[in-house]
Amino acid sequence: MGVTYKYFGAPDGATAARVPISMRPEELGGDELGMGGMFTKIKPETMAAMVLTGIEGIPLHKVPPLELVVLHPDYAVVRLPMTVVDPLRGVGEESVGAAAFIWSTVPDRGGPRDAFNVYQLLHEWQDFSNRLHEAGHQPYCLVWP
Numbered sequence: 001m002g003v004t005y006k007y008f009g010a011p012d013g014a015t016a017a018r019v020p021i022s023m024r025p026e027e028l029g030g031d032e033l034g035m036g037g038m039f040t041k042i043k044p045e046t047m048a049a050m051v052l053t054g055i056e057g058i059p060l061h062k063v064p065p066l067e068l069v070v071l072h073p074d075y076a077v078v079r080l081p082m083t084v085v086d087p088l089r090g091v092g093e094e095s096v097g098a099a100a101f102i103w104s105t106v107p108d109r110g111g112p113r114d115a116f117n118v119y120q121l122l123h124e125w126q127d128f129s130n131r132l133h134e135a136g137h138q139p140y141c142l143v144w145p
Contacts, residue, residue, distance in 0.1 A: 004041070004145075005041065005043065005141050005143055006141065006143075007044075007080075007141050008142065009131065010137055011135075011136065011137055016070075019142050040121075044080055044141040047084060050099070051084050051087055051099075054099030054102045055095055056083070064083065069140065075142060076142075076144075077142050078143065079140050080141060082139070084139060085129035088126045100119035104117075
């Protein structure tokens with residue numbers, strides 16, 4: 001069993017800290033804070049690096065760190081920098097495709113990923129970043145085993 005990451009939007013850290021953590025991912029429903037959230041096995045650090053290096057061209061060593069909001073023995077809530085979701089709002093198909101190709105060639109623990117799957121993931125993140133922007137929310141991630 002691996003770690004589950006639940007990305008969601010919240011107006012501030014205090015609201016994000018109140019995410020219902022006693023529920024399992026399948027019980028959360030994806031909209032507990034009024035934002036359609038996303039479940040994934042992709043770490044927030046990986047998403048941050050992929051967007052900032054693949055789309056923004058920022059060197060990996062300059063990717064800003066995540067901010068810890070809550071650390072509990074059973075879970076954690078981290079805030080992602082807005083620079084991770086904002087660049088996705090204005091990019092076109094060509095940039096998304098190029099970033100997906102670049103990311104698909106980077107080996108991770110599971111080996112390189114299929115570029116089309118990465119492309120679909122980036123489109124999900126594009127939709128997520130648009131919803132965050134419209135709601136005036138910041139991106140957070142609930143992490144639990």
